Amino acid sequence: MLAPLEMCFVVGVLNSFTVDWLIRQKITSHVNMFYVYQVPVPRLSDTEAALTRIADRAARLTCTTPEYDGLASAIGLKPPTHRAGVTDPSARAKLRTELDAMVAHLYRLTEEEFAHILTTFPIVPETTKQAALDEFIRMRESGEAAVFNPDLAKRASTVIDPAKAVKDLIAAGESATVEFKSTARWDVKLNQPSKIIERVIVKTVAALLNTRGGTLVIGIEDDGKVYGLAQDYKLSGDKGRDGFELWLTQTLMKDFGKDVAGLFAVAFFELTPPNIAGQEELLAQAKCEGSGTPPMSMDQNAALRKYVIDTQTEAGSYDVCVVTVKPSPKPRFFVEEGKEKFYIRTGNPSNELKMSELLDYYKLRWPEGTAITTV
Numbered sequence: 001m002l003a004p005l006e007m008c009f010v011v012g013v014l015n016s017f018t019v020d021w022l023i024r025q026k027i028t029s030h031v032n033m034f035y036v037y038q039v040p041v042p043r044l045s046d047t048e049a050a051l052t053r054i055a056d057r058a059a060r061l062t063c064t065t066p067e068y069d070g071l072a073s074a075i076g077l078k079p080p081t082h083r084a085g086v087t088d089p090s091a092r093a094k095l096r097t098e099l100d101a102m103v104a105h106l107y108r109l110t111e112e113e114f115a116h117i118l119t120t121f122p123i124v125p126e127t128t129k130q131a132a133l134d135e136f137i138r139m140r141e142s143g144e145a146a147v148f149n150p151d152l153a154k155r156a157s158t159v160i161d162p163a164k165a166v167k168d169l170i171a172a173g174e175s176a177t178v179e180f181k182s183t184a185r186w187d188v189k190l191n192q193p194s195k196i197i198e199r200v201i202v203k204t205v206a207a208l209l210n211t212r213g214g215t216l217v218i219g220i221e222d223d224g225k226v227y228g229l230a231q232d233y234k235l236s237g238d239k240g241r242d243g244f245e246l247w248l249t250q251t252l253m254k255d256f257g258k259d260v261a262g263l264f265a266v267a268f269f270e271l272t273p274p275n276i277a278g279q280e281e282l283l284a285q286a287k288c289e290g291s292g293t294p295p296m297s298m299d300q301n302a303a304l305r306k307y308v309i310d311t312q313t314e315a316g317s318y319d320v321c322v323v324t325v326k327p328s329p330k331p332r333f334f335v336e337e338g339k340e341k342f343y344i345r346t347g348n349p350s351n352e353l354k355m356s357e358l359l360d361y362y363k364l365r366w367p368e369g370t371a372i373t374t375v
Contacts, residue, residue: 012058177214186231207350219320
């Protein structure tokens, strides 16, 4: 007989996306206890944090009426009655999202594996699935996931400056998995908006999806110099990063379907050029020189830095957008001049495959097979 804490832990695990997917691999039309007994549920002691955290959330989702007062007390909820249960829809959704992320880490899934599992739930709202994946990533990046997957403990202890990582990526140059684009919506040569440039961005993402995934950096010229996103921001409602990300996300989902949302992530970084930093230092020195006042405080320096950037550049002039793309679990077609085309990465460029080449590539890229469908 399971103890109350263990019982809630098992309930939390069995009601997760991960175990739901696992059971569906074993059945055809009906579920019986024979299949349930075969489910590999991790055996944890009631003193382990992984068990108590999952059990706590499962209990708060379960104990919402007086019949569960005994369970709430046995689990140790505060207060020890059904009043500790959560009934607010948004709060319940958050608890379920946390549970799904915890269980996915408990089974030591990778981000790609969990993203694939989520795509197998067609009737679940995309927002629900994306929330689960976002929480999975947040837990991994914050180090919380190490409680459920000890393999991540060493990674969690290593903190990398995101801006430095992007600079290193740019310094390494373009490759089969890294592509630079000056802009996403602006023709640099003609100095005007361009739908052609927009389609190039979509084509590049399609090629990355169909190959090994990779990184698209927008706002960087081929030689690695920062072009920035000022023009792209203006063309996206002049709402800065939020407006541009909204346009990019909607564009990719329109071309490839809503399920592609779990296959890419968008991040922004400001890569301030050396000359701006130099101007900031000179201005600070000039302000203090001969004044008899002490050096400027950190807050004053921050205000001065903002003044320099705001008065000498447009918003977004030194921003870059990093689009991290995962390999797609199915082929993704790109519509060009009214025709569906299939692109992959072959070295630096994105190249189209002929139909005869596509069939051979399909067998190699998706050996387990998947229907070739288009959106």
